[in-house]
Amino acid sequence: xxxxxxxxxxxxxxxxxxxxxxxxxxxxxxxxxxxxxxxxxxxxxxxxxxxxxxxxxxxxxxxxxxxxxxxxxxxxxxxxxxxxxxxxxxxxxxxxxxxxxxxxxxxxxxxxxxxxxxxxxxxxxxxxxxxxxxxxxxxxxxxxxxxxxxxxxxxxxxxxxxxxxxxxxxxxxxxxxxxxxxxxxxxxxxxxxxxxxxxxxxxxxxxxxxxxxxxxxxxxxxxxxxxxxxxxxxxxxxxxxxxxxxxxxxxxxxxxxxxxxxxxxxxxxxxxxxxxxxxxxxxxxxxxxxxxxxxxxxxxxxxxxxxxxxxxxxxxxxxxxxxxxxxxxxxxxxxxxxxxxxxxxxxxxxxxxxxxxxxxxxxxxxxxxxxxxxxxxxxxxxxxxxxxxxxxxxxxxxxxxxxxxxxxxxxxxxxxxxxxxxxxxxxxxxxxxxxxxxxxxxxxxxxxxxxxxxxxxxxxxxxxxxxxxxxxxxxxxxxxxxxxxxxxxxxxxxxxxxxxxxxxxxxxxxxxxxxxxxxxxxxxxxxxxxxxxxxxxxxxxxxxxxxxxxxxxxxxxxxxxxxxxxxxxxxxxxxxxxxxxxxxxxxxxxxxxxxxxxxxxxxxxxxxxxxxxxxxxxxxxxxxxxxxxxxxxxxxxxxxxxxxxxxxxxxxxxxxxxxxxxxxxxxxxxxxxxxxx
Amino acid sequence: xxxxxxxxxxxxxxxxxxxxxxxxxxxxxxxxxxxxxxxxxxxxxxxxxxxxxxxxxxxxxxxxxxxxxxxxxxxxxxxxxxxxxxxxxxxxxxxxxxxxxxxxxxxxxxxxxxxxxxxxxxxxxxxxxxxxxxxxxxxxxxxxxxxxxxxxxxxxxxxxxxxxxxxxxxxxxxxxxxxxxxxxxxxxxxxxxxxxxxxxxxxxxxxxxxxxxxxxxxxxxxxxxxxxxx
Numbered sequence: 001x002x003x004x005x006x007x008x009x010x011x012x013x014x015x016x017x018x019x020x021x022x023x024x025x026x027x028x029x030x031x032x033x034x035x036x037x038x039x040x041x042x043x044x045x046x047x048x049x050x051x052x053x054x055x056x057x058x059x060x061x062x063x064x065x066x067x068x069x070x071x072x073x074x075x076x077x078x079x080x081x082x083x084x085x086x087x088x089x090x091x092x093x094x095x096x097x098x099x100x101x102x103x104x105x106x107x108x109x110x111x112x113x114x115x116x117x118x119x120x121x122x123x124x125x126x127x128x129x130x131x132x133x134x135x136x137x138x139x140x141x142x143x144x145x146x147x148x149x150x151x152x153x154x155x156x157x158x159x160x161x162x163x164x165x166x167x168x169x170x171x172x173x174x175x176x177x178x179x180x181x182x183x184x185x186x187x188x189x190x191x192x193x194x195x196x197x198x199x200x201x202x203x204x205x206x207x208x209x210x211x212x213x214x215x216x217x218x219x220x221x222x223x224x225x226x227x228x229x230x231x232x233x234x235x236x237x238x239x240x241x242x243x244x245x246x247x248x249x250x251x252x253x254x255x256x257x258x259x260x261x262x263x264x265x266x267x268x269x270x271x272x273x274x275x276x277x278x279x280x281x282x283x284x285x286x287x288x289x290x291x292x293x294x295x296x297x298x299x300x301x302x303x304x305x306x307x308x309x310x311x312x313x314x315x316x317x318x319x320x321x322x323x324x325x326x327x328x329x330x331x332x333x334x335x336x337x338x339x340x341x342x343x344x345x346x347x348x349x350x351x352x353x354x355x356x357x358x359x360x361x362x363x364x365x366x367x368x369x370x371x372x373x374x375x376x377x378x379x380x381x382x383x384x385x386x387x388x389x390x391x392x393x394x395x396x397x398x399x400x401x402x403x404x405x406x407x408x409x410x411x412x413x414x415x416x417x418x419x420x421x422x423x424x425x426x427x428x429x430x431x432x433x434x435x436x437x438x439x440x441x442x443x444x445x446x447x448x449x450x451x452x453x454x455x456x457x458x459x460x461x462x463x464x465x466x467x468x469x470x471x472x473x474x475x476x477x478x479x480x481x482x483x484x485x486x487x488x489x490x491x492x493x494x495x496x497x498x499x500x501x502x503x504x505x506x507x508x509x510x511x512x513x514x515x516x517x518x519x520x521x522x523x524x525x526x527x528x529x530x531x532x533x534x535x536x537x538x539x540x541x542x543x544x545x546x547x548x549x550x551x552x553x554x555x556x557x558x559x560x561x562x563x564x565x566x567x568x569x570x571x572x573x574x575x576x577x578x579x580x581x582x583x584x585x586x587x588x589x590x591x592x593x594x595x596x597x598x599x600x601x602x603x604x605x606x607x608x609x610x611x612x613x614x615x616x617x618x619x620x621x622x623x624x625x626x627x628x629x630x631x632x633x634x635x636x637x638x639x640x641x642x643x644x645x646x647x648x649x650x651x652x653x654x655x656x657x658x659x660x661x662x663x664x665x666x667x668x669x670x671x672x673x674x675x676x677x
Numbered sequence: 678x679x680x681x682x683x684x685x686x687x688x689x690x691x692x693x694x695x696x697x698x699x700x701x702x703x704x705x706x707x708x709x710x711x712x713x714x715x716x717x718x719x720x721x722x723x724x725x726x727x728x729x730x731x732x733x734x735x736x737x738x739x740x741x742x743x744x745x746x747x748x749x750x751x752x753x754x755x756x757x758x759x760x761x762x763x764x765x766x767x768x769x770x771x772x773x774x775x776x777x778x779x780x781x782x783x784x785x786x787x788x789x790x791x792x793x794x795x796x797x798x799x800x801x802x803x804x805x806x807x808x809x810x811x812x813x814x815x816x817x818x819x820x821x822x823x824x825x826x827x828x829x830x831x832x833x834x835x836x837x838x839x840x841x842x843x844x845x846x847x848x849x850x851x852x853x854x855x856x857x858x859x860x861x862x863x864x865x866x867x868x869x870x871x872x873x874x875x876x877x878x879x880x881x882x883x884x885x886x887x888x889x890x891x892x893x894x895x896x897x898x899x900x901x902x903x904x905x906x907x
Contacts, residue, residue, distance in 0.1 A: 652903070653902075653903035653904060654900060654902075654903055655899050655900075655902055656783060656834060656835070656837075656899070656900060659830075659833050659834045660834045662830070663830045663831065663833070666827075666830065667796075667799065667827070670799055670800075670803045670827075671799065673803055674799060674802035674803045
């Protein structure tokens with residue numbers, strides 16, 4: 001099949017042209033040209049991915065492309081799935097980005113550097129799954145990290161917080177790279193080859209302890225890229241501060257690649273492993289799911305809320321991947337295939353609705369300059385299309401029918417519930433617990449998105465910016481509508497993805513489960529079978545809704561409708577200040593989870609100088625800090641800073657001392673060489 | 678030239694080369710140190726010319742003569758001038774003796790000589806696998822170059838006077854040049870030209886710095902420069 005290489009070569013060429021155009025063209029032409037070329041990159045990736053999902057494979061080696069080892073590439077269905085998702089997201093977001101950056105000034109996303117880097121970032125998103133050797137993978141991975149870092153920093157002139165977010169992101173992504181490098185280097189040294197084929201072939205000769213170490217190192221790196229708790233600290237910083245199209249790309253495409261790396265390494269290269277690997281993964285996933293959605297419930301910054309929700313969804317995916325590995329470790333391969341299919345389907349669904357939500361949040365940000373939900377409100381009237389599309393995305397995110405998130409979470413729950421058939425104490429404890437965690441996170445997610453939609457778009461505007469909002473440009477709406485159509489398709493006819501999903505699961509050596517097919521969702525195990533047709537569920541819901549709305553109207557037509565002022569108990573007309581804000585909406589939840597969240601309150605009363613009983617001013621401050629960050633990161637940062645201070649003593653100022661360091665280093669190195677021979 | 682004579686002459690040149698480096702550690706008088714350095718330059722030039730004559734490559738002989746002119750002629754001349762400038766106007770205060778001598782090295786002379794012996798031993802130990810690859814007379818002399826590199830570095834670390842530092846740096850560079858000649862049987866002319874030019878410039882800059890230091894602080898003891906820290 002020559003479709004895959006042709007599509008990938010086109011994507012690469014378009015990305016190169018896009019980078020050049022971003023450097024060279026003046027502002028007016030730059031944004032549309034780069035946007036179109038980037039969309040082309042995405043289309044190329046999507047085509048190649050779709051071809052791989054429909055069964056074709058491709059592999060090649062380019063010896064001269066990278067020094068020493070050369071570049072190796074291979075495309076199978078698993079890579080195809082992630083390429084197709086990334087490509088589709090890139091297409092929509094690139095079109096959206098044209099509208100977003102146009103008329104926004106030549107700074108920020110419209111600047112030369114950002115526009116030159118954008119196509120490269122898009123290309124690496126598509127190409128990372130293609131890599132088939134350690135050096136190729138790491139090179140693409142690092143280019144992706146650097147490109148995304150530059151894009152996160154695009155608006156560094158507007159806000160100081162962007163720089164801080166950039167530093168956090170840079171440090172964490174490079175720590176991840178170090179772990180990845182260590183893990184893969186160890187693995188490659190043990191198997192004697194660095195291509196994925198050699199790793200796959202040699203994995204069984206490696207001792208279990210080394211395999212475990214490799215898995216832990218690689219898992220930490222990929223989990224940090226995916227934004228799983230407790231390695232998520234960069235995510236709620238970088239996603240809100242990046243320009244919205246970049247947030248959408250990072251949250252809907254880049255984060256997925258962490259999952260890809262985990263599945264590729266854990267299942268394919270290492271060939272599965274003992275139960276403790278996967279129990280650890282489930283623990284990380286469960287913590288991410290619950291903690292992420294709790295923090296999202298507390299957030300009043302719309303993009304921060306979406307970022308924490310990404311953490312939650314990645315947690316769900318990790319539970320699925322972990323469960324799949326666990327079932328495979330106990331030998332129940334059909335169930336393992338089902339869990340993995342559910343996890344991969346959730347990756348696809350999450351990409352669709354999260355891209356849509358970030359784009360809609362970007363449209364709001366562009367129209368009002370606001371990210372703070374407390375100051376929005378009433379956006380439905382001036383921005384009806386954006387509000388409708390945000391509602392569609394939110395429906396996907398809350399995991400209720402007929403949203404697309406429901407489909408994959410239903411499959412995930414099915415696989416976990418039926419997993420109780422697998423023997424073992426750990427399984428009997430962990431599986432019910434994770435079912436409960438998923439249910440809890442789904443429940444809180446409903447509250448989160450009711451808050452985001454209701455407080456942000458309904459009621460009355462709570463600030464002048466929100467009152468003066470205008471609908472987003474047509475181009476942005478068209479791109480969001482594209483993503484919305486994707487969400488709807490995934491929600492109603494997930495069967496379209498069925499065969500591809502089976503091939504992707506098959507690519508890591510598990511049997512295809514046929515879980516998703518034309519007739520809807522099917523769970524077929526040895527002694528159980530369950531079926532769910534999303535289309536019928538949606539139809540039933542629509543009918544029920546129509547009946548619930550229509551019957552009373554028919555029945556109550558005789559009654560005359562009187563329009564009168566709302567009875568207000570003599571308090572005057574309701575003002576915007578009476579409406580729920582994001583903070584007040586989340587307050588009951590915060591009370592329930594008081595011990596977990598540990599909110600900080602600070603009341604500061606300043607009396608008048610003459611009398612202690614007359615109050616001049618009351619200051620009330622309320623914060624919900626990220627507790628994991630407090631407990632885990634701050635001690636580390638403090639000790640690092642302390643070590644840095646102590647190390648200053650090494651630099652005494654004497655030239656002889658500095659020369660002595662060099663001399664001692666050289667002599668010690670030579671001694672080691674001499675003795676080591 | 679027959680093989681035996683060539684080997685003996687090569688060993689003699691290398692011996693002189695190493696001996697000069699060790700003598701730099703032994704002697705305290707800066708003027709004598711400069712003279713010893715010139716002697717080492719001659720040994721290095723002889724080394725290059727011998728290699729060139731053995732392999733009958735005229736460009737190598739040319740490089741050798743160039744090295745001799747630079748390292749035994751120009752550089753010692755520059756250093757003598759710096760030394761004269763330091764001592765000239767100091768004589769009326771009676772401190773000229775202190776300025777022209779390396780009175781108090783950080784490691785005393787006896788210990789320095791012992792260290793030089795140890796460093797030479799280390800150089801031989803490290804270079805053994807390299808020598809085993811292709812045991813010719815030239816590669817067997819390779820450890821000498823490495824030893825001079827280490828001794829030069831040691832001079833840099835332990836000597837206080839700025840001029841002694843310059844000599845240390847040049848010893849280091851001589852060692853590197855010798856290693857290059859012995860290991861590869863001759864560096865290309867263009868490379869050697871670049872290196873020599875670099876060294877010349879470095880010495881010119883250091884000469885100016887030394888004079889400035891004396892003007893600013895009244896001494897050329899680099900241990901007085903302690904501002905360079907975080």
